[in-house]
Each structure stands twice: as C-alpha cells, then as structure tokens.
Amino acid sequence: MELDAKIPEGPIAEKWDQHRFEMKLVNPANKRKHEVIVVGSGLAGASAAASMAELGYDVKCFCFQDSPRRAHSIAAQGGINAAKNYQNDGDSVFRLFYDTVKGGDFRSREANVHRLAQVSVNIIDQCVAQGVPFAREYGGLLSNRSFGGAQVSRTFYARGQTGQQLLLGAYQALQRQIGAGKVKMVPRSELLEIVIIEGAARGIVVRDLVTGEISSHCADAVCLATGGYANVFYLSTNAMNSNVTATYRAYKKGAFFANPCYTQIHPTCIPVSGDHQSKLTLMSESLRNDGRVWVPKNAGDTRPPDRIPESERDYYLERKYPSFGNLVPRDIASRNAKEVCDAGHSVVPGGHGVYLDFADAIGRLGQKTIEERYGNLFEMYERITGDNPYRTPMKIYPAPHYTMGGLWVDYNLMSTIPGLHVLGEANFSDHGANRLGASALMQGLADGYFVIPYTIGHYLATSKLEKVDTGHAAFRDAEREVREKTDRLLEIRGRRTVDDFHRELGRIMWNNCGMSRNKAGLEKALEEIPRLREEFWKDVRVLGASESINQSLEKAGRVADFLEFGEILCHDALDREESCGAHFREEHQTEEGEALRHDEDYTYVSAWEYKGVGNAPALHKEHLEFENVHLATRSYK
Amino acid sequence: MKLKLHIWRQTSQDAPGAFADYELDDVSPDMSFLEMLDVLNERLILDEQEPVVFDNDCREGICGACGMVINGHPHGPQKLTTTCQLHMRKFRDGDELWIEPWRAKAFPVLRDLMVDRSALDRIIEVGGYVSVNTGGVPDANAIPIGKGVADLSMDAAACIGCGACVAACPNASASLFTAAKITHLGVLPQGEIERNTRVQEMVAQMDEEAFGHCTNHGECDAACPKGISVDFIARMNRDFVRGVTREPITR
Ligand SMILES: Cc1cc2nc3c(=O)[nH]c(=O)nc-3n(C[C@H](O)[C@H](O)[C@H](O)COP(=O)(O)OP(=O)(O)OC[C@H]3O[C@@H](n4cnc5c(N)ncnc54)[C@H](O)[C@@H]3O)c2cc1C
Ligand code: FES
Numbered sequence: 001m002e003l004d005a006k007i008p009e010g011p012i013a014e015k016w017d018q019h020r021f022e023m024k025l026v027n028p029a030n031k032r033k034h035e036v037i038v039v040g041s042g043l044a045g046a047s048a049a050a051s052m053a054e055l056g057y058d059v060k061c062f063c064f065q066d067s068p069r070r071a072h073s074i075a076a077q078g079g080i081n082a083a084k085n086y087q088n089d090g091d092s093v094f095r096l097f098y099d100t101v102k103g104g105d106f107r108s109r110e111a112n113v114h115r116l117a118q119v120s121v122n123i124i125d126q127c128v129a130q131g132v133p134f135a136r137e138y139g140g141l142l143s144n145r146s147f148g149g150a151q152v153s154r155t156f157y158a159r160g161q162t163g164q165q166l167l168l169g170a171y172q173a174l175q176r177q178i179g180a181g182k183v184k185m186v187p188r189s190e191l192l193e194i195v196i197i198e199g200a201a202r203g204i205v206v207r208d209l210v211t212g213e214i215s216s217h218c219a220d221a222v223c224l225a226t227g228g229y230a231n232v233f234y235l236s237t238n239a240m241n242s243n244v245t246a247t248y249r250a251y252k253k254g255a256f257f258a259n260p261c262y263t264q265i266h267p268t269c270i271p272v273s274g275d276h277q278s279k280l281t282l283m284s285e286s287l288r289n290d291g292r293v294w295v296p297k298n299a300g301d302t303r304p305p306d307r308i309p310e311s312e313r314d315y316y317l318e319r320k321y322p323s324f325g326n327l328v329p330r331d332i333a334s335r336n337a338k339e340v341c342d343a344g345h346s347v348v349p350g351g352h353g354v355y356l357d358f359a360d361a362i363g364r365l366g367q368k369t370i371e372e373r374y375g376n377l378f379e380m381y382e383r384i385t386g387d388n389p390y391r392t393p394m395k396i397y398p399a400p401h402y403t404m405g406g407l408w409v410d411y412n413l414m415s416t417i418p419g420l421h422v423l424g425e426a427n428f429s430d431h432g433a434n435r436l437g438a439s440a441l442m443q444g445l446a447d448g449y450f451v452i453p454y455t456i457g458h459y460l461a462t463s464k465l466e467k468v469d470t471g472h473a474a475f476r477d478a479e480r481e482v483r484e485k486t487d488r489l490l491e492i493r494g495r496r497t498v499d500d501f502h503r504e505l506g507r508i509m510w511n512n513c514g515m516s517r518n519k520a521g522l523e524k525a526l527e528e529i530p531r532l533r534e535e536f537w538k539d540v541r542v543l544g545a546s547e548s549i550n551q552s553l554e555k556a557g558r559v560a561d562f563l564e565f566g567e568i569l570c571h572d573a574l575d576r577e578e579s580c581g582a583h584f585r586e587e588h589q590t591e592e593g594e595a596l597r598h599d600e601d602y603t604y605v606s607a608w609e610y611k612g613v614g615n616a617p618a619l620h621k622e623h624l625e626f627e628n629v630h631l632a633t634r635s636y637k
Numbered sequence: 638m639k640l641k642l643h644i645w646r647q648t649s650q651d652a653p654g655a656f657a658d659y660e661l662d663d664v665s666p667d668m669s670f671l672e673m674l675d676v677l678n679e680r681l682i683l684d685e686q687e688p689v690v691f692d693n694d695c696r697e698g699i700c701g702a703c704g705m706v707i708n709g710h711p712h713g714p715q716k717l718t719t720t721c722q723l724h725m726r727k728f729r730d731g732d733e734l735w736i737e738p739w740r741a742k743a744f745p746v747l748r749d750l751m752v753d754r755s756a757l758d759r760i761i762e763v764g765g766y767v768s769v770n771t772g773g774v775p776d777a778n779a780i781p782i783g784k785g786v787a788d789l790s791m792d793a794a795a796c797i798g799c800g801a802c803v804a805a806c807p808n809a810s811a812s813l814f815t816a817a818k819i820t821h822l823g824v825l826p827q828g829e830i831e832r833n834t835r836v837q838e839m840v841a842q843m844d845e846e847a848f849g850h851c852t853n854h855g856e857c858d859a860a861c862p863k864g865i866s867v868d869f870i871a872r873m874n875r876d877f878v879r880g881v882t883r884e885p886i887t888r
Contacts, residue, residue, distance in 0.1 A: 140781025
C-alpha cells in the first residue's frame with residue numbers, strides 16, 4: 001500500500017498555516033451532531049477531549065484509571081519545551097525544529113516536527129492561562145532551564161512535577177466540559193476492540209473494570225491517546241498499567257504500526273534492587289545539569305565512592321564528549337553506561353549501576369540551591385534506596401522509558417484506518433529514532449490542543465458517514481470476540497501467574513532487544529516469544545470471574561497483547577540494518593563505537609501491517625525527505 | 638523479615654467485609670509496600686485464592702491512585718509518603734500490620750482496598766478550573782506573577798487527589814482537597830476572576846457528596862503525603878465568606 005503522509009505543499013514554515021486554511025470546516029451548528037470518541041485522558045487525550053468539546057463536538061472520553069487525572073502523563077518530572085526564546089539565548093522555532101530532527105537522528109517527518117515547534121509557543125500560553133503554576137523568576141516572568149542535551153534554555157517547568165501540573169490543567173479543562181455536559185467521561189473502562197464499518201473506524205468495545213460489563217460505543221471518529229508500550233520490557237519507568245492493548249488491537253484491525261523498535265532507554269533511573277522489583281523509578285534528567293556521571297577507573301573496584309580518589313575516577317561522558325559532557329542525549333548516555341558496566345566498572349552488586357555525583361555542584365552552589373532545584377527528587381531517591389544523595393553519589397542505570405514508535409499517522413494524525421486518529425505517545429510521528437527530553441509533553445499537548453481540533457473537522461467535513469448505532473452487526477461481533485477472549489483466559493486455570501509470564505517476556509525483550517541489539521539475539525527472541533506465548537495460553541492462571549473487579553484478568557489481557565506485540569518489535573529491529581538514535585545494532589557502529597546510520601537504505605519509516613498471529617508482518621515504507629535539515633552524522637563530541 | 642498481615646477483604650460494594658490473616662516470611666527491606674503485596678498476591682494465586690484488589694499505577698507517589706490505611710495511618714507510618722513509596726525498611730521483623738481501605742461515606746468500598754473516589758472529580762467539575770477555552774489567550778509572559786505567589790500556588794497545586802485527607806479526618810471531610818484547589822487557582826491572577834463563585838460551587842458540591850465539615854482537627858495535614866498545609870482551609874473559609882458577600886450564587 002502507498003503510504004501517503006498528506007504533507008502539505010509549500011515552504012516548511014508555511015505548511016501548517018496554509019493547511020489550516022485549506023482544511024474544510026464543520027458548520028458550528030452541525031458540530032454537536034458529530035460524536036467523537038477519545039480513548040485516553042493523559043496530556044494528549046484530555047487536551048483533545050476538552051478542546052473538541054469546546055468547539056461543540058459531542059465527546060466521549062475513556063480511561064482505565066478511576067479518574068482522568070491519574071493518567072501516566074502525571075508522572076513526568078522535568079519539563080516541557082517551547083521555542084519562546086524568553087531567555088534571548090538564540091532559540092527560535094527553526095532551532096527547536098532543527099534540534100528535534102537532529103535529535104531524532106533523521107528518522108522523523110520534517111513537516112510534523114516543524115508544526116510541533118511552531119505550536120509549542122501556544123502551549124505555554126494556554127497552560128499559563130489555565131493557571132499552571134510554572135516556575136518563575138523574582139521579576140515575575142517565567143523561568144527556563146536547559147534540559148536533555150539542548151544548548152538553549154527552552155524548558156518550562158513546575159518544580160519536579162511538570163507533568164502533573166500540565167495534566168491537571170488539561171484535566172480541569174476536561175472536568176469543566178464534563179460539568180457542562182459536553183463530554184461524557186467513562187473512567188475505569190478499558191478499550192478492548194475497535195469497530196470498523198465500511199472501512200472507517202466507527203466505535204469501540206470496552207469492558208467496565210468494576211462490573212465487568214462489555215459495552216459498545218459508536219461515533220463518527222475515534223481518537224486513540226493511549227500512551228506508549230515500554231512495559232513490554234516488564235520493568236520500565238512507565239506506570240504499572242500502561243500497555244499496548246489499544247494500539248495493538250487497532251493494528252490487528254488494519255492500522256499500521258510504525259517503527260516499533262525505536263524504544264528509548266532513559267539513562268538516569270534507580271537500579272534494580274531485587275527479584276521483587278515491579279517498576280523502575282526515573283530520576284529526572286534535569287539532574288544531569290548538575291550531577292556528574294562516573295565509575296571507578298579500575299574494573300571491579302568495590303571501595304565506597306568517598307574512598308576513590310579523583311585520579312581513579314572515570315567521568316566517561318565528560319571524557320568522551322567534551323562539548324556536551326554529562327548532557328549528551330539519552331541514547332548516548334545510556335549506551336555508555338551499559339558499556340562501562342559491561343566492562344566491569346559497575347558500582348552496584350549485580351553489575352548494573354554508575355554514579356551520579358552532586359558533590360561538585362553542592363560545593364560550587366551550596367546545598368540550598370541544589371535543594372531548591374532537586375529537593376523532591378533527592379527525597380524520593382532517599383525514600384526508595386535509603387541513601388542520602390547530598391552525602392553520597394546517587395546510583396543510576398538506564399531503563400526503558402518512552403516509545404517513539406506507535407501507530408503510523410499522516411500529517412492529520414490519522415492512521416491507515418480512516419477516522420482512527422492517534423495522538424501523543426501512541427503515535428509515531430515526531431521524535432524519529434530518539435526523543436529529546438521535555439518533548440513528549442510538548443507533543444502530547446500540541447496534538448491535543450492545537451492539531452486534532454482542526455484536522456478532525458476536516459475529516460468529518462469531507463467524509464460521507466452513514467448513520468450507524470451499536471446494534472450494527474460489527475459491534476455485536478466485536479463484543480462476542482471480546483467475551484470469548486475473556487472467557488478463554490479464565491478457563492485455562494494453569495499453573496503460572498500473569499506476572500510470571502510478563503517478567504519472562506521482559507527478560508527476553510531486554511536481553512535481546514534492549515539497549516543494543518544484534519541479529520543472533522533478535523532471532524533468538526523471535527523463537528522464544530512464540531514459545532512463551534503458547535505456554536501462556538496453556539498455563540496461565542487467572543482466578544475469579546469476569547463480572548466483577550478482576551485485576552488479574554485485566555493484566556492477562558494486556559500481557560497477551562504484549563506477547564504478540566513483542567514479536568513485531570523484534571521484526572522491526574531485525575529489519576533495520578543500521579544504528580540510529582535509540583536503535584543500536586551492534587553490527588553497525590563506527591570504530592569508536594558510535595551509531596552508524598545507513599541513509600541510502602534506511603531513510604524511511606517502517607510501517608508494519610498485521611498478517612496474523614505468529615506470521616511475519618508486512619513492511620510498508622514511508623520515505624523521508626530532508627529538505628531543511630540536511631542529513632548529517634550526529635556528533636556530540 | 639517476617640510479617641503478620643490482617644487485610645480487609647470485601648468482594649463487592651454491597652457484600653460484608655472482614656479482615657483476613659496472612660503471613661509472609663521472606664520480605665526484603667528494599668521492597669516497596671505494594672511490592673510486598675504483589676508477593677502476597679502471587680502466592681495467593683498459586684494457592685487458588687483471589688488476590689487482594691488495590692488501586693495503584695505510577696508507584697512514584699504522584700498519580701494518587703494508591704492508598705490504604707496501615708495500622709490506623711492513611712498511607713502508613715512514614716510522613717510525606719504515599720503507600721507506593723513506603724518501603725519495608727520502615728517496618729521490623731515480626732511486625733503485625735492491619736491494612737484497610739479509606740473509610741468515608743463518600744468513598745464506597747468497591748472491593749478489598751479499592752474505593753470509589755469519583756466524588757473528588759465532581760468537586761473539580763463544578764468550579765476547579767479557570768474558564769478559558771483553547772486558543773486566543775495572551776502571551777504567557779504578559780501577566781507577571783511574583784515568585785512568592787507562584788510558589789504558594791504550586792504548594793497548593795501539589796495535591797495528588799489521593800483522598801488520604803478524607804480518610805484521616807474524623808468527619809471524613811474533603812476540606813483540604815477542596816481548599817488546595819481553591820488556593821492553587823485563587824491566588825493567581827488567572828484564577829482571581831472566578832474566585833468568588835468557585836469557592837461557593839466547590840464547597841456546596843463537597844456538602845452534596847456527603848463529606849463532613851472541617852472542625853480543625855488537622856489530621857488531614859498530618860496525613861497528606863504532599864505536605865498540603867491546613868492553612869489553606871482557613872484561606873478557603875475566608876474566600877467563602879468573601880464570595881457569599883460579594884457575589885453570592887444560587888445553585
Ligand atoms: C517517569 C516519567 C517521566 C517523564 N518525564 C517527562 C518530561 O519531563 N518531559 C516530557 O516531555 N516527557 C516526559 N515523559 C514522557 C511523557 O510523560 C509521556 O510520553 C506522555 O505523558 C504521554 O502522554 P499521553 O497523553 O500520550 O499518554 P498517557 O499519559 O500515557 O495516557 C494514556 C491514557 O490512555 C488510557 N488508556 C490506555 N489504554 C487504554 C485502554 N485500552 N482503554 C482505555 N483507556 C486506555 C489511560 O487510562 C490514560 O488515560 C516522562 C515519562 C515518564 C514515564
Ligand atoms: S501509585 Fe501513584 S501515587 Fe501511589
């Protein structure tokens with residue numbers, strides 16, 4: 001199939017404005033006649049649902065948490081980028097665009113990224129108007145910091161709780177529309193099927209997580225804003241319930257899945273403490289602004305950090321990347337941590353940890369300043385580990401964090417299924433092979449506040465949609481499929497818990513398709529995953545009934561999807577015979593061990609089409625053109 | 638370490654509940670409290686017993702999903718800490734733990750340790766926002782806000798909506814939750830415009846949801862994992878009086 005990204009004509013800086021003019025509008029009086037379903041209430045979903053309701057659409061919004069305010073976006077710590085240039089340090093829309101394309105290692109779509117940079121400035125205005133209490137300077141103006149490898153200060157933040165404050169802003173806007181009767185909010189419910197009628201997405205089937213009731217909901221368009229899939233690794237920084245089910249089930253219904261192998265491993269997380277580990281905690285990247293990363297020069301040195309003299313420490317990021325130092329992008333920081341640990345320099349038992357040391361910064365700036373900047377993060381670190389980072393360096397190690405891959409969408413955020421739109425982390429569009437810090441919040445809100453409200457109108461105004469209701473056979477069939485799958489899970493009554501399977505899948509994925517990948521490992525994973533999946537369907541134990549709260553049943557459905565999806569991820573990683581961004585293929589590196597891209601062969605988006613469980617998916621390519629930022633090797637030396 | 642657990646089990650909202658007793662003998666001090674319950678749950682499943690139901694998601698102390706009363710304390714014994722961030726090193730070998738759901742009329746128990754907190758969303762729904770639509774807003778730096786004011790607003794905005802304040806209050810009042818939102822928005826110029834009406838709407842909704850009134854026990858402040866100050870309740874009360882006198886609403 002020809003993948004048409006529908007990128008508007010014209011110079012990059014004018015595409016979005018021109019497109020906004022050219023898109024068809026829905027008559028204001030007709031908007032309320034259009035029902036739109038939004039699945040997800042994170043930054044992308046909540047902002048989209050609220051904004052579309054304000055425009056007059058009849059919106060229904062779903063999430064699996066008990067309240068929309070608890071979506072995973074709430075956990076983002078560090079900040080949100082915007083090209084405001086409030087600091088007069090040389091930032092501009094073009095620079096943010098340029099940095100994002102380069103940071104994504106030239107695997108993203110220029111037109112989308114430029115639009116993102118353009119609307120970034122509106123996001124900050126919007127959030128401030130909603131009452132988001134961003135950090136401020138004494139003069140009353142907004143404060144910025146430099147974040148995640150950027151050389152300008154363009155990151156806006158609210159202490160270490162930026163995601164929380166942005167989400168509360170969007171949540172409050174959403175609650176306002178709920179109160180006004182314009183959004184029907186359906187919390188504690190999980191999408192289990194997408195319904196396609198005459199080729200277009202016309203609704204969803206959900207399970208009520210309290211009563212177990214399976215119900216159908218129809219609409220003129222469906223928006224998925226269901227987040228990322230890093231939990232395919234079992235241990236990640238994502239919330240416990242984050243999962244791939246919504247996007248994966250859409251994929252099984254014909255939506256293409258793009259670049260699943262682009263999974264970001266965040267360099268600064270608290271290392272694993274034992275087999276009981278249920279998730280990994282991120283220590284905000286902002287810590288790298290003042291913390292210095294090091295390991296002992298001698299492999300196997302087990303002395304406590306204060307006994308290791310300066311001359312026997314290896315500040316390896318500063319040594320290898322003198323111009324960016326500790327602020328190199330995430331993929332580079334992570335890979336280097338793995339490299340030094342694999343070479344025996346780990347500072348924790350088990351072999352997976354490096355130091356992040358604040359002694360210098362405390363000496364230079366005083367403890368009070370450090371406390372002001374990172375107080376809550378330091379407290380969190382101490383609560384979890386029992387160590388005080390003011391006195392002894394933090395121990396950190398990379399962990400799966402964010403997924404750049406997601407459902408393929410065109411410039412209008414529509415997937416290959418007409419009417420099915422995908423927003424936020426759930427789509428693939430803006431970050432290429434690697435996301436820069438503070439850009440996910442920006443993208444989620446850009447999609448929700450400033451892109452979908454326009455493009456949805458264009459879709460509705462230009463599509464001929466028959467009236468359908470949930471009595472349609474397609475809904476009945478989807479409901480039956482959902483029921484059958486649920487019943488099957490409950491009938492197995494095997495010997496192993498759902499978590500046990502998830503842990504094993506996570507190990508397979510992390511060992512073979514984690515921070516670095518090679519052909520043999522990926523092929524091994526492609527043998528092990530189907531075997532594990534088969535065992536799951538024979539031997540998983542899910543107790544209880546489907547007509548009540550049953551958290552094991554919820555998890556089982558999600559893990560069942562991960563067990564299929566993991567294979568797609570490995571297929572993609574195997575197909576991409578190059579290293580780019582977060583995707584590092586050991587076969588493709590420079591003599592110095594840096595990523596080696598193969599632009600002639602791989603400057604494309606891999607969009608995978610479902611071909612049945614266990615069968616290799618079919619590859620479709622969207623070729624990428626770089627007309628404004630010229631293909632170049634990323635260098636942070 | 639070894640632990641003796643008494644956990645509230647209740648199969649549905651209408652079913653009667655009771656404590657069930659369990660023992661764990663290989664708890665690691667590095668586990669979080671919820672990881673300890675994960676271990677128990679996996680064991681229960683292997684023993685053909687249904688696992689204990691509890692809400693949780695971020696496990697980073699920010700989403701507000703988790704929450705249980707541990708030995709009489711909402712979120713357990715450690716100050717400024719949610720249940721998910723509580724670690725077993727805070728307990729001792731041989732400890733006996735009584736684990737219960739939030740108890741409040743406005744928070745019906747759904748199952749085991751999971752309660753329905755949607756009443757809190759409805760309090761926000763009636764006024765916990767600034768009435769602006771997407772687009773057409775001024776530049777973010779057009780209205781300077783003093784650092785002190787921004788910080789105060791942020792102190793209040795840090796509320797995670799977990800409901801521990803309600804669980805701690807002898808009156809099961811949601812005053813701290815409500816006051817935190819009223820302060821977050823009310824001290825900012827953006828929220829000032831609706832300050833008089835917001836407080837009246839939200840307080841009325843709080844009453845309607847069957848939360849009790851504040852009688853200054855201060856238990857909420859002590860239990861809050863985010864350190865939201867009881868002072869905000871005084872601010873809410875003042876705003877309420879100001880609102881009713883200047884711009885009374887009829888509901
Ligand atoms: C610890 C951490 C820190 C981070 N810090 C930053 C940062 O500082 N800056 C930055 O830019 N980014 C950061 N990120 C990344 C960023 O937070 C996320 O990428 C972003 O918030 C995702 O938002 P979203 O709206 O796409 O999805 P989410 O917030 O994940 O929301 C998903 C929504 O979908 C719903 N959902 C999912 N599946 C279903 C289903 N089947 N049925 C019904 N509902 C469903 C959920 O209930 C939820 O409401 C961080 C991420 C983590 C994990
Ligand atoms: S699980 Fe999110 S606050 Fe505890």
